[in-house]
Amino acid sequence: MPPRSSLVYQACRYFSELATLYGYLPIETPIFEHTQVFERSVGEATEIVGKQMYTFEDRGGESLTLRPEGTAGVVRAFVQHSLFMTEQLPWRVFYVEDMFRYERPQAGRYRQFKQLGVEAIGGKGPQLDVEQIELCLRFLEGIGVGDLEVRVNSVGDESCRPAYIRELRGFLERTEVAASLCGECRERAERNPLRVFDCKRASCKAVVAEAPRMLDRLCDGCREHLELVASGLEAVGVGYTIDHTLVRGLDYYTRTAFEVVCGSLDAAQNAVAGGGRYDGLVELMGGPPTPGVGFAVGLERALLAAEAAGGIETSARSRSSGKAPGSPEAGGVPRFDPTVPVPDTVVVPLETTVARASISSCLGLASALRASGMVAFVADGGRSLKAQLRSADRLGARVVAIVGEAEVSAGAVTLKSLGRDRESERDQVTVPMEQAVDRVREMLRASGEGLRE
Numbered sequence: 145m146p147p148r149s150s151l152v153y154q155a156c157r158y159f160s161e162l163a164t165l166y167g168y169l170p171i172e173t174p175i176f177e178h179t180q181v182f183e184r185s186v187g188e189a190t191e192i193v194g195k196q197m198y199t200f201e202d203r204g205g206e207s208l209t210l211r212p213e214g215t216a217g218v219v220r221a222f223v224q225h226s227l228f229m230t231e232q233l234p235w236r237v238f239y240v241e242d243m244f245r246y247e248r249p250q251a252g253r254y255r256q257f258k259q260l261g262v263e264a265i266g267g268k269g270p271q272l273d274v275e276q277i278e279l280c281l282r283f284l285e286g287i288g289v290g291d292l293e294v295r296v297n298s299v300g301d302e303s304c305r306p307a308y309i310r311e312l313r314g315f316l317e318r319t320e321v322a323a324s325l326c327g328e329c330r331e332r333a334e335r336n337p338l339r340v341f342d343c344k345r346a347s348c349k350a351v352v353a354e355a356p357r358m359l360d361r362l363c364d365g366c367r368e369h370l371e372l373v374a375s376g377l378e379a380v381g382v383g384y385t386i387d388h389t390l391v392r393g394l395d396y397y398t399r400t401a402f403e404v405v406c407g408s409l410d411a412a413q414n415a416v417a418g419g420g421r422y423d424g425l426v427e428l429m430g431g432p433p434t435p436g437v438g439f440a441v442g443l444e445r446a447l448l449a450a451e452a453a454g455g456i457e458t459s460a461r462s463r464s465s466g467k468a469p470g471s472p473e474a475g476g477v478p479r480f481d482p483t484v485p486v487p488d489t490v491v492v493p494l495e496t497t498v499a500r501a502s503i504s505s506c507l508g509l510a511s512a513l514r515a516s517g518m519v520a521f522v523a524d525g526g527r528s529l530k531a532q533l534r535s536a537d538r539l540g541a542r543v544v545a546i547v548g549e550a551e552v553s554a555g556a557v558t559l560k561s562l563g564r565d566r567e568s569e570r571d572q573v574t575v576p577m578e579q580a581v582d583r584v585r586e587m588l589r590a591s592g593e594g595l596r597e
């Protein structure tokens with residue numbers, strides 16, 4: 145049975161509040177797109193495109209498809225409106241939208257369902273992946289879903305995946321291996337060999353346990369990215385397991401792929417959220433090479449899991465009291481504030497010899513700032529300090545926190561006010577990390593703009 149509309153409403157509002165703290169702005173994409181948008185981005189050899197799309201011809205003879213997932217439409221909009229020229233990148237957006245897939249309906253699997261998702265387009269740093277995984281998990285925990293496990297993998301990129309796919313295909317086509325695969329997997333071996341890892345049949349599972357692993361074939365760049373994601377997750381207190389069989393259904397993923405599963409749901413439908421990086425997708429859709437990363441939570445499934453664990457959590461209720469327009473009685477989704485969230489603090493890592501420690505302590509600080517109600521995120525990095533400060537200023541950030549080599553070795557952070565007296569030396573101070581949240585709060589008060597509600 146679909147969840148009650150008031151729960152849907154509360155959960156959506158809680159999601160929007162959390163996403164705002166991470167700097168994400170709401171977006172609405174059309175319910176249908178040209179079929180090509182999904183065929184090109186999701187990939188012709190995937191289950192979604194091959195079997196699950198609701199496709200029809202309009203009166204003009206154009207082929208249209210009801211949205212089966214959120215990323216393709218967001219990326220189409222990003223390219224069509226040339227947002228790579230006009231927006232501060234990464235462009236962070238979130239959506240709460242209905243998706244449509246032709247599937248056999250059962251508990252937790254519907255033909256129309258809601259996904260709550262985020263996309264960050266134009267950032268390549270592992271910190272974005274980490275912040276999204278953290279956001280996803282905090283949301284699920286916040287609505288009361290227990291028994292959660294975060295599974296992470298890397299599916300490689302254009303420099304290491306093609307050779308791996310050839311090797312995997314070669315393995316799957318060996319006579320003795322092919323003989324043990326089911327018919328569907330034999331077909332997958334040809335069209336989309338990675339999907340063989342998704343097969344639930346015991347005989348196929350036994351075969352692929354012997355298959356070469358993408359994890360062992362990653363190029364240096366992909367390996368380092370995965371290691372930084374792993375250390376970043378540790379820094380923000382998110383437990384995870386590395387699962388080399390996690391490939392996800394969509395073609396467009398590169399590097400990080402992740403999934404959150406809930407142990408109290410039936411094993412066949414236990415994924416409550418999934419996401420990953422798609423560094424080649426914008427280019428595939430006709431834009432310039434631009435990395436991206438995103439995830440989606442399946443709302444009905446998450447609410448089923450929350451109800452099984454004793455009902456939607458009170459933290460989600462109380463945070464959602466009162467203010468936003470729309471009402472639970474009206475059912476469905478609240479209207480979201482369409483203004484771009486202004487960051488209270490942008491945390492800037494410096495890519496020095498201590499890049500890993502720097503990124504980890506930036507992630508820890510941004511997480512602590514958000515936990516005390518401030519809008520904060522880690523900058524994408526990869527640029528000079530000056531460029532990062534300029535970009536934080538354009539975003540309207542009120543404080544910039546910098547963690548360079550000296551700060552890492554001293555367990556400290558340099559805080560710089562971008563408020564009214566920004567030129568004054570007094571507005572820059574280096575403090576021990578454990579005092580950083582309080583100092584940022586003081587600086588925001590002193591800037592005269594006060595703390596946001």
Ligand code: AMP
Nearest residue numbers: 252253254257415416417418441442445
């Ligand atoms: P995907 O876009 O396939 O990665 O799915 C992301 C999440 O959406 C999954 O983890 C599920 O929680 C949810 N989901 C996918 N398909 C369905 C469906 N047919 N009905 C309900 N939830 C779904």
